[in-house]
Amino acid sequence: MAKVTFQGVIKRYNDRDPHPVVAVDKMNLVVEDREFMVIVGPSGCGKSTTLRMIAGLEDVSEGSITFDHKEMNLMPPGDRGIAMVFQNYALYPHLSVYKNMAFGLNLLKLPKEKIDRRVQDAAQILGISDLLDRKPAQLSGGQRQRVALGRAIARKPKVFLLDEPLSNLDAKLRSSMRIEISKLHTRLGTTMIYVTHDQTEAMTMGDRITVMNKGKIMQIADPLTLYNQPANMFVAGFIGNPPMNFLHGKIESRFDALCFIEESLSDTRLVIPLNDHLAQQASPFRDQAIVFGIRPEGIRVKDNTLVSPHIQPAEALVEVVEPMGHEFYIYLSSGAQSFIARSRRALRYSVNEPIPIFFDLDQAHLFDPKTEAVL
Ligand SMILES: Nc1ncnc2c1ncn2[C@@H]1O[C@H](COP(=O)(O)OP(=O)(O)O)[C@@H](O)[C@H]1O
Ligand SMILES: [Mg+2]
Structure with a gap:
């Protein structure tokens, strides 16, 4: 078990x-002992590079990586006590499942009985004991990924590294393996660092999540904090599905209240009177450009319970309604602005019919468009 610390880590290729x-830029990150940390971000943001530096498969250009208090920068990969699982499984095709799982242990020159016990234990944990004599070609994708996990477990690593391990599996298997890996973490109590581009995986699996973009950390927080208190527009837009709606506009005084005035190219403009909390954040930004962010569940469609004499509903046109089973995604437009609402109730609508919408301001966020940071 180990705590992994990044201090000012930079990775430059070429x-x-x-x-x-610059694949990773001035990264500061502490992964606590026994923590399940997910690193999430779009393709090319530096996730694999980060993991590979922990594993020792890539050099660090600047800064340091430590396990507990021991610097790892010059430590060979084999001496770090890590195990890594890759998207493509990386099994040896000519070796049996048993030999694949024992391979790293043979390199460590452990006694034969000890190797056997570790392989059998790992196989049992993953439910692959009856597959030990097979070759990888005789296994399904899900079984191969179990073997790759088993091989990693058998090493009894201090730090378990997983690089998009579920990306090659179909959607159903992916969600059941997600749960299995979470259980595995509880059972093994090992520090796990799990890389994915999939925000659902990140949200459901991580104790904490590190969101990366273009080599930089955007925010580190537990899942609900990321969702409810995003630090910037990138995190707000990346976490959550359907994504947060962003309306561009400015802050002005109207009807004795501070309002967000949407600035689309058309004549129809949304005017949203701010509540006290948002008004306080927005007051230094009077007459300046601002971004109003609201999640789909923060937009209420034809919800009479929210009507108050002070708040006039805005109007929007219904473009498409997608039934999802337990809820509906409603695609709306107002002037040049499009946005998505989600609703539990079916909605009787005609396409292009104007309907009243309400914004639940407790679920709204204001951003500075220059820095993209939350106000
Ligand atoms: N061996 C390499 N040589 C040069 N550039 C690389 C190499 N590996 C990755 N990169 C670049 O570094 C950036 C981060 O890549 P990577 O860590 O693989 O991202 P991710 O895993 O998030 O998709 C990308 O711009 C990628 O093109
Ligand atoms: Mg990658």
Whole structure:
């Protein structure tokens, strides 16, 4: 078990090139002992590079990575006490499942009986004891990924690294493996660092989540904090599905209240009177550009319970309604602005019919469009 600390870590590829690729930029991160940390972000943001530096498969250009208090920068991969699971399983095709799982242990020169016990134990945990004589080609994708996990478990690593391990599996298997990996973490009590581009995986699996974009950390927090208190527009837009709606506009005084005035190119403009909390945040930004962010569940469609004499509903046109079973996604437009609402109730509508909408301001966020940070 180990705590993993990044201090000012920079990774440049093609360092001698006049324009090196900065894959990871000044990363500061502490993964606590026994924690399940998910690193999430779009393709190319530096997730695999981060994991590979922990594993020792890539050098660190600047800064340091420590396990507990021991610096790892120059430690060979085999001496770090890590195990890594990859998206493509990386099994040896000519070796049986048993030999694949024993391979790393043979390299460690452990006694034969000990190797056997560890392989059998790992196989039992993952329910693959009856597959030990098979070759990888005789296994399904899900079984291969179990073997890859088993091989990692058998090493009894201090730090378990997983790089998009479920990406090659179909949707149903992916959600059941998600639960299995979470259970595995509870059972093993090992520090796990799990990389994915999938925000659902991140939200459901992580004790905490590190959101990355373009080599930089955007926010580190537990799942609900990321969802409810995003630090910036990137996190707000990346976490949550359907994503948060962003309306561009400015802050002005109207009807004795501070209002957000949407600035679309058309004549129809949404005017949203702010509540005290948002008005306080917005008051230094009077007459300045601002972004109003609201999650789909914060937009209420034809919900009479929210009507108050002070708040006039805005109007929007219904474009499409997607039934999802337990809820509906309602695609709306107002002037040049499009947004999505989600509703529990079926909605009787005609396409292009104007309907009243209400914004639940407790679920709204204001952002500075220059810095993209929350106000
Ligand atoms: N070996 C390499 N040489 C040069 N550039 C690389 C190399 N590996 C990755 N990169 C670049 O570094 C950035 C981060 O890549 P990576 O860590 O693989 O991202 P992710 O895993 O988040 O998709 C990308 O711009 C990628 O093109
Ligand atoms: Mg990757």
